[in-house]
Amino acid sequence: MTQTLEQPVIRGVRFFLAHTPGLVRYGSKPSRDIARDATIADAIAAHLRGYEAAVSYPPNRAFLGHIHPDTLAAMPQPWFTSVAPGTRWGGHGEIMPEEEFYGVLKICDAFDLVHLEAGFVEEARAALSTHPLLTTADLERLGTGFPEADIVRSCGGSTPALPLYLRNGRLIGCMQAAHEEDTSLAADVLLENLTCKASAVMAMRTLLAQEQLDPLALPYVLNSGEEAVGDRYQRGGGNLAKAVAEMCGCQAATGVDIKGFCCGPVHALTMAGSLVSSRVFSQVAVVGGCALAKLGMKYRGHLQHNQPILEDVLAAVAIVVSADDGVSPRLRLDALGRHTVAAGASQKAIFEHLVSQPLERLGLHFTDVDKYATELHNPEVTEPAGSGNVPQLNYRVIAGLAAMRKEITPAQVPAFVATHGMPGFAPTQGHIASAVPFLGHAVDGLRDGSMQRVMLLAKGSLFLGRMTQMADGMSLLLERNAAGSSEERKQ
Amino acid sequence: MKLQGKKVIALGERDGVQGSAIAACAQSAGADVVLETTYCFV
Numbered sequence: 001m002t003q004t005l006e007q008p009v010i011r012g013v014r015f016f017l018a019h020t021p022g023l024v025r026y027g028s029k030p031s032r033d034i035a036r037d038a039t040i041a042d043a044i045a046a047h048l049r050g051y052e053a054a055v056s057y058p059p060n061r062a063f064l065g066h067i068h069p070d071t072l073a074a075m076p077q078p079w080f081t082s083v084a085p086g087t088r089w090g091g092h093g094e095i096m097p098e099e100e101f102y103g104v105l106k107i108c109d110a111f112d113l114v115h116l117e118a119g120f121v122e123e124a125r126a127a128l129s130t131h132p133l134l135t136t137a138d139l140e141r142l143g144t145g146f147p148e149a150d151i152v153r154s155c156g157g158s159t160p161a162l163p164l165y166l167r168n169g170r171l172i173g174c175m176q177a178a179h180e181e182d183t184s185l186a187a188d189v190l191l192e193n194l195t196c197k198a199s200a201v202m203a204m205r206t207l208l209a210q211e212q213l214d215p216l217a218l219p220y221v222l223n224s225g226e227e228a229v230g231d232r233y234q235r236g237g238g239n240l241a242k243a244v245a246e247m248c249g250c251q252a253a254t255g256v257d258i259k260g261f262c263c264g265p266v267h268a269l270t271m272a273g274s275l276v277s278s279r280v281f282s283q284v285a286v287v288g289g290c291a292l293a294k295l296g297m298k299y300r301g302h303l304q305h306n307q308p309i310l311e312d313v314l315a316a317v318a319i320v321v322s323a324d325d326g327v328s329p330r331l332r333l334d335a336l337g338r339h340t341v342a343a344g345a346s347q348k349a350i351f352e353h354l355v356s357q358p359l360e361r362l363g364l365h366f367t368d369v370d371k372y373a374t375e376l377h378n379p380e381v382t383e384p385a386g387s388g389n390v391p392q393l394n395y396r397v398i399a400g401l402a403a404m405r406k407e408i409t410p411a412q413v414p415a416f417v418a419t420h421g422m423p424g425f426a427p428t429q430g431h432i433a434s435a436v437p438f439l440g441h442a443v444d445g446l447r448d449g450s451m452q453r454v455m456l457l458a459k460g461s462l463f464l465g466r467m468t469q470m471a472d473g474m475s476l477l478l479e480r481n482a483a484g485s486s487e488e489r490k491q
Numbered sequence: 492m493k494l495q496g497k498k499v500i501a502l503g504e505r506d507g508v509q510g511s512a513i514a515a516c517a518q519s520a521g522a523d524v525v526l527e528t529t530y531c532f533v
Binding site for chain 1: 509
């Protein structure tokens with residue numbers, strides 16, 4: 001029997017940012033602290049950035065493809081003082097202001113749980129009417145809104161709704177709970193899930209429209225986010241993937257959620273590639289929505305340093321994996337890196353499994369990979385809170401392994417880090433910050449020939465869920481397409 | 492530092508040295524690891 005495997009490629013990738021300073025108070029850390037001390041809300045409000053500052057913020061510009069991440073290394077820090085003008089749309093996606101995102105939230109609300117104030121609805125409708133990815137039918141879903149008095153009453157009821165504010169403190173609506181007793185359907189949980197859905201929908205719509213992909217030709221969607229969609233009987237039951245597909249016109253699609261903390265997207269990409277390679281599906285989308293809970297996670301450090309609260313954006317990604325088109329970067333499914341149960345917990349063991357072993361299988365050296373995309377969290381977010389420069393830590397371990405294998409000298413470690421690594425630029429949005437933020441730049445570079453190979457490697461903190469002490473990790477090598485469409489395998 | 496007979500709390504970090512790795516080192520040096528945990532700061 002002769003079986004032909006397809007060579008899977010990354011057909012396209014797009015990102016979405018929503019600048020939501022008004023939602024920072026509902027990040028996990030701010031909301032817990034505000035519950036203990038209400039004056040913290042005022043301190044947070046005083047350190048929130050305006051939309052223009054978020055648009056021109058260099059790490060956000062790198063995330064959306066305006067500039068290459070390497071550019072950040074030469075920019076004076078702090079980056080948040082940059083006055084370079086920015087624009088809403090980059091080559092890899094857009095950053096949307098909060099007034100519009102609340103409207104998108106309502107458009108994606110299938111159960112009439114988002115109640116927006118009537119006047120604000122009309123403002124949102126006007127602002128969204130020129131958005132290239134929203135239709136007349138979408139705008140009709142905004143409805144007519146509610147009187148402010150009704151919203152205030154809802155927020156003080158026996159099953160309180162969550163008030164929704166703009167950065168300036170204006171009350172513009174509320175998020176209703178869906179059940180009086182079910183904590184899985186409480187207003188804060190639903191807001192977390194709905195923001196995740198809405199952001200993933202926008203990333204996916206951007207990708208489908210800009211890459212001119214037919215939504216009706218997409219058979220399967222994998223969602224790789226970390227939200228827990230479900231109710232009291234099946235907390236985290238899931239399938240946000242299908243909810244996203246529904247909102248993107250993918251009428252012939254179904255899908256499923258792939259969970260793995262921060263390395264969910266790399267697991268999902270591997271599975272997408274496998275489904276395409278085995279011809280189960282002609283193409284598969286991988287989406288990841290935002291992590292509302294992470295807004296303002298390091299706000300204390302930012303207040304201590306009297307700097308803007310930089311965790312004020314929600315981030316999402318959408319990727320389509322398809323059969324070889326002769327130009328898009330190839331997924332090397334024969335060189336997966338896996339942090340196995342037996343691997344152990346040391347950094348050396350983890351990176352040997354994720355980096356050394358896959359390269360060995362292909363007969364490659366560490367320097368044969370142009371860029372390693374690992375944990376790409378923006379250090380300007382983490383360092384003021386004492387959490388260090390996470391990408392740099394990871395790159396030093398990779399370089400150290402290369403030195404131990406005598407592929408570089410110890411003196412070459414800093415140069416290796418600078419050349420094969422990159423400054424962190426991703427918002428601390430959980431799974432979104434791990435490896436995949438570089439994917440837009442990787443696809444560009446592997447297509448234009450400025451790069452030959454990129455390795456995506458992500459780690460997941462499984463221990464946070466208290467079911468195991470272990471972490472997890474997964475890596476995937478992308479390679480410039482040298483043309484040729486399939487590989488024969490005889491069984 | 493001599494760890495023989497000492498009680499040790501091993502606090503690790505995912506992107507640095509994980510708690511289980513610290514605990515293994517401490518135990519091999521004769522320490523009694525009373526708590527090991529790993530945090531993720533991102």
